[in-house]
Amino acid sequence: MNPLATVLIIEDDIAVQRLLTIALQEYQFKTIVCGTKEEALKVFKLYPIDLVLLDLGLPDDDGKTVIQFVRKISSSPIIILSARDHENEIVQCLNLGADDYITKPFSTKELLARLQANFRRSAQPQDMELTMLECGDIKLDLSARSVLFHEQFVKLAPKEYKLFEYLMRNINCTLSHQQILKQVWGIGYQNEMQYLRTHINVLRNKFETDPTRPIYIKTIHGIGYRLECCS
Amino acid sequence: MNIKRFVQKHAYLLEVLGILVVMTILGVAFRDSLGLVNLALLHLIPILLIAVSGNVRLTMVIAILCIVIFNFLYIPPLYTFKIYDYAHIWSLFIFILFGYVIARQAKNLQLKYRESQMREVLLDIVSHDLKTPLSSIYGSASLLVDEKKLPKETQEHLYREILKTSIGMKKLITNLLDNSRLKDGTAKPNLEWCDFNDIIVVAIEELSLEYDTDFIDIKIAYPYLFWGDNALLVRLFFNLLDNALKYSNEGEHIVCKVDEAEGGVKIVIINSCKSQCEQKVDRMFERFYRHKEDQDISGAGLGLAICRNIVKIHHGKINASWENETLSIEVLLPVSQKVVIV
Numbered sequence: 001m002n003p004l005a006t007v008l009i010i011e012d013d014i015a016v017q018r019l020l021t022i023a024l025q026e027y028q029f030k031t032i033v034c035g036t037k038e039e040a041l042k043v044f045k046l047y048p049i050d051l052v053l054l055d056l057g058l059p060d061d062d063g064k065t066v067i068q069f070v071r072k073i074s075s076s077p078i079i080i081l082s083a084r085d086h087e088n089e090i091v092q093c094l095n096l097g098a099d100d101y102i103t104k105p106f107s108t109k110e111l112l113a114r115l116q117a118n119f120r121r122s123a124q125p126q127d128m129e130l131t132m133l134e135c136g137d138i139k140l141d142l143s144a145r146s147v148l149f150h151e152q153f154v155k156l157a158p159k160e161y162k163l164f165e166y167l168m169r170n171i172n173c174t175l176s177h178q179q180i181l182k183q184v185w186g187i188g189y190q191n192e193m194q195y196l197r198t199h200i201n202v203l204r205n206k207f208e209t210d211p212t213r214p215i216y217i218k219t220i221h222g223i224g225y226r227l228e229c230c231s
Numbered sequence: 232m233n234i235k236r237f238v239q240k241h242a243y244l245l246e247v248l249g250i251l252v253v254m255t256i257l258g259v260a261f262r263d264s265l266g267l268v269n270l271a272l273l274h275l276i277p278i279l280l281i282a283v284s285g286n287v288r289l290t291m292v293i294a295i296l297c298i299v300i301f302n303f304l305y306i307p308p309l310y311t312f313k314i315y316d317y318a319h320i321w322s323l324f325i326f327i328l329f330g331y332v333i334a335r336q337a338k339n340l341q342l343k344y345r346e347s348q349m350r351e352v353l354l355d356i357v358s359h360d361l362k363t364p365l366s367s368i369y370g371s372a373s374l375l376v377d378e379k380k381l382p383k384e385t386q387e388h389l390y391r392e393i394l395k396t397s398i399g400m401k402k403l404i405t406n407l408l409d410n411s412r413l414k415d416g417t418a419k420p421n422l423e424w425c426d427f428n429d430i431i432v433v434a435i436e437e438l439s440l441e442y443d444t445d446f447i448d449i450k451i452a453y454p455y456l457f458w459g460d461n462a463l464l465v466r467l468f469f470n471l472l473d474n475a476l477k478y479s480n481e482g483e484h485i486v487c488k489v490d491e492a493e494g495g496v497k498i499v500i501i502n503s504c505k506s507q508c509e510q511k512v513d514r515m516f517e518r519f520y521r522h523k524e525d526q527d528i529s530g531a532g533l534g535l536a537i538c539r540n541i542v543k544i545h546h547g548k549i550n551a552s553w554e555n556e557t558l559s560i561e562v563l564l565p566v567s568q569k570v571v572i573v
Contacts, residue, residue, distance in 0.1 A: 087462075105401055107394075194424040197456055198572045201426050212431050212449045221433045222462055 005050035005119060006030040010040045010066060011081065012058055016104075020053065023108040029115075037066055044070060051118060052078045054098070056089055064089075064096060071097040077118040081106075087222035094176040094223070101174060101223070117172035133168040135216060135229040138207060140168045154206055159184065163199050167217070167227040176224040200225060243284060247293060251277040255300055262305060270305050271322055275329060282333035285341045294330035298323045361403065364396040371396075398440055402473075407533070420460035420544050424570060427451050427489045427496075430461065434468035442476045451489045453496055455569040463541045468498075470534040471560055475502035478558070495547070495565040504558040512551045512558075538562075 007024055011017050012035045024031050032047065034040040037058050043049075052070060056063040067078055080093050080101035090101045099118055102111055133140040139148040145161060147154045156164060163184045167175070178190040185195055200219075204211040218226045238245065254273050262270065274297045282290045302312055306319050314320055371389040374381070381389075428451055438444050457464075468487075475485045479502035486501040516539040517532075542549040547564035 105397070194456055194570045197424050197426040197429060198570065201428055201572050204428065211428055212451070213435060213444075214432055219429050219432050219436075221465060 004028070004030060006032065006047065007051045007053060007115070008040065008043060008047075008049045009033045009053045010035075010037070010058065010063070011053070011055040012036065013055070016055070016081075019108075020111075023111065024115075027112055037063070040066060041069055044074075049074070049076055051076055051115065051122075053081060054078055055081045056086065056093070057083075064093060067093055067096045067098050075122070077122050079114060079118060090223050091176045091178065094174060095178060099173060121170075121172060133165075133171075135168060135171055135227060138168075138216065140165060149207055156203075156206070159195075160199055160202060160206075163196075164203055167225065171227050171229050174220050174224060174226045178224075180224060196225075244281070244289060247277050247281045250280060251293070251297065251300075255304070259304060267305060271301065271326075274301055275326070278326065278330045279333060282330050283337045285334060285338035287331065287334040287338065290330040290334040291327065294327050298326050301326070361400065364400045364403075367396045368393050368400075395441075402441070403533075420463060422458055423461055424456040425459050425461045425464055426456055426572070427453055427464075430464045431468055431487070431489075433465045434472060437469055438472055438476065444472075444476075446482065447472060447476075447485045447487055449487045453489045453491050454572050455491075455496075455566075456572060457496060457564070457566065458568055459545050459564070460541075463544065467538050467541045467562070470538050471498075471500045471562075474534055474560075475500050475558075478508065479503045480505070492563060495563055498562040498564070499559055501557060501559040503556055504553065505556060508558045509553045512553045515551055516549065 007029050009017060009020050009024075009031055011020065011033070017033050017035075021031050021033060032043055032049075034043055044052075052066075054063050054066055058066075063080070070076065070078060077099040078097070080090060080098050081104060082090055082101055083104055093101065099121075100114055102114055131141065131143050133142065137150050141147075142165070145165075147156060147161070147164065163180070166180065166183050177193060177196055181189045181192060181196055185192065189195065200217060201211075204214055204217055207216055208214045216227055216229070218228050220226055251274075254276055258265070258270050258273055265273070278290065278294050278297055281293045284290075299312075302314065302319075302323065303310060306314060306316075308315075314323075371393045375386060375389050431449055431451070435444050435447065435449075472485065472487060479485055483503045486499070488497075488499045488501075490497045490499075516535050539549055542562055542564070545564050547562060549560065549562045551558065551560045553559075
C-alpha cells in the first residue's frame with residue numbers, strides 16, 4: 001500500500017467527514033475533503049488523486065455524475081459510501097465504473113481493509129500479460145486454463161472456469177450480478193440470475209472447506225460477489 | 232366449519248346486506264307515503280355503511296345492487312328495469328358516485344390511521360429500546376473523554392461496550408425498517424432465483440459480528456434454487472438464528488436444516504431452551520411480544536413477527552414447538568417452480 005496516497009473524500013455530513021479524516025490520517029493517508037460535487041470536480045482537476053471515497057447523497061447533485069466524470073479522465077479507484085437499503089443505486093454505481101462500496105454504518109477497520117484492497121489492485125500492472133493468478137491456496141494458470149487448489153488439480157466445467165477466471169482477475173473487487181453475468185455469459189444474460197446462483201454454489205463446493213462459511217467467494221448481499229484474498 | 236369462517240370473515244358485509252333487506256322491506260311497505268326522494272335516501276344507508284369500511288369494490292357492488300332494487304321497485308313503471316325519466320338515470324349515477332367518494336375517503340383515513348398507529352408503536356420502541364443502548368454508548372464515551380487516567384483494561388472494556396452496543400442498535404434499526412416495510416401491506420416481494428446456501432452465508436456472516444457462530448450446524452439437503460425474495464429470506468434466517476442464539480443455553484449446538492418436503496421446502500431451526508420457552512410457544516410470533524422472564528435479553532419482540540410476515544409473503548407456514556427442553560421452529564415454503572443445482 002502507498003502510505004502517501006491522497007484520498008479525496010466527497011461527503012456532505014460533517015461528522016462523517018471528520019471520522020473519515022481522522023481514521024485515514026491515522027494510517028498515513030493524505031486527505032482532501034469536499035462537501036459538494038462542484039468542489040470535488042474542481043479539486044479532482046487540480047490535484048493528483050489516488051482514490052475517491054464518494055457519498056451518494058450529495059446536496060447539489062447525484063453522486064453518480066461524479067463517477068462518470070472521474071472515469072472519463074482517470075482510473076483511480078472509486079469507493080462508494082451508501083446507506084443499506086440503496087442496493088439498486090450501488091449496483092448502478094458499480095456498473096458505471098465504481099470499484100467498490102461500503103455501507104453506513106461501517107467500522108474504520110472495514111473501511112481501511114477496503115481501501116487497501118483497492119490500492120493493491122490499482123497498483124498492479126494492468127496491461128502486462130499475466131500467466132498466473134493466485135489467491136490463498138488457489139492458483140489459476142491462464143495459459144493452461146487450469147486451476148490448482150491445495151496443489152491439487154480442480155476439474156471445472158467451461159462456464160465454471162470462465163466465471164472463476166473472471167473472479168480471479170478481479171480479486172477483492174465487488175462485482176455486481178449484472179457485471180458478472182454480462183462478462184461470463186454475455187450481453188442479454190444480465191438478468192439470468194439462476195445461472196450465477198448455481199455456478200457460485202458449485203464453485204463454493206469445490207473451493208470452500210465449509211460452503212456456508214466461505215473464506216474466498218463472498219456474497220455481497222443484494223449487490224453481487226467478491227473473491228477475497230487476504231495476503 | 233367453512234361456513235362459520237366465511238361468516239366471520241364477511242360479518243360486516245352480511246350485516247350491510249341485512250340492512251339493505253330491511254330498508255327494502257320498509258321502502259316497499261311505505262312506498263306510497265314516502266315518495267321517491269326519501270326512498271332514495273333510505274337506500275343510501277347501506278351504501279354509506281359499506282363505503283365507510285373503505286372497500287371500494289364492495290361499495291360498487293352494493294351500490295349497483297341498490298340501483299337495481301331501486302329501479303325495479305320504485306321507479307315507474309314498477310317491477311320493470313325500464314326508465315323513462317332522465318332525472319332517474321341521474322339518481323342512479325349519483326348512487327355510484329356517492330359510494331365511490333365516501334369509500335375513497337374512508338380508505339385514505341384508514342391508511343392515515345394505520346400510519347399514525349405505526350408511528351406510535353415505533354415511538355414506543357425508540358424510547359425504550361434505543362434509549363438503553365444509547366445511554367450506554369453515551370456513558371462509556373463521555374467517561375473515556377473526561378477521565379484520561381482510566382486503567383487500560385477499563386478503557387478497553389468501555390471501547391468494546393460501545394462497539395457491542397452499537398452493533399445491537401444497528402440490528403434493531405434494521406429490524407424496524409424491515410418491519411415497517413413489511414407491515415404496511417404495500418410491500419411486494421422482489422422475486423428472483425435464490426440459493427439457500429448463499430442466503431445462509433449472508434445471515435451467518437452478519438451474525439458472526441455479534442456471536443460465535445461455530446455452534447450452528449448447517450445441513451442443506453435441497454439441491455435446487457428457490458423462487459423467492461432473496462433479501463427477505465436472508466432476514467428470515469438471520470432472525471430465526473439470532474433468536475436461537477439469544478435464547479439457547481450457552482455453548483449448545485443449534486441445528487439449521489433445509490430439506491425437500493412434500494410440495495415445497497422445509498426449514499427447521501432447533502435449539503435448546505429451558506422451560507420458559509414452553510409458555511411462549513403459542514405467542515412468540517406476535518409483534519412486540521416479550522416474555523416477562525426475558526427482560527435481561529435484548530430485543531424488542533420484532534424478530535419473529537418479521538419472520539412470520541416474510542413466511543406469509545411467500546405463502547408459507549411457520550410453527551414453533553417445544554419438547555424436552557428443545558425448541559424447534561419449522562418453516563414450510565411452497566414451491567411451484569425450481570431449478571436444479573448441478
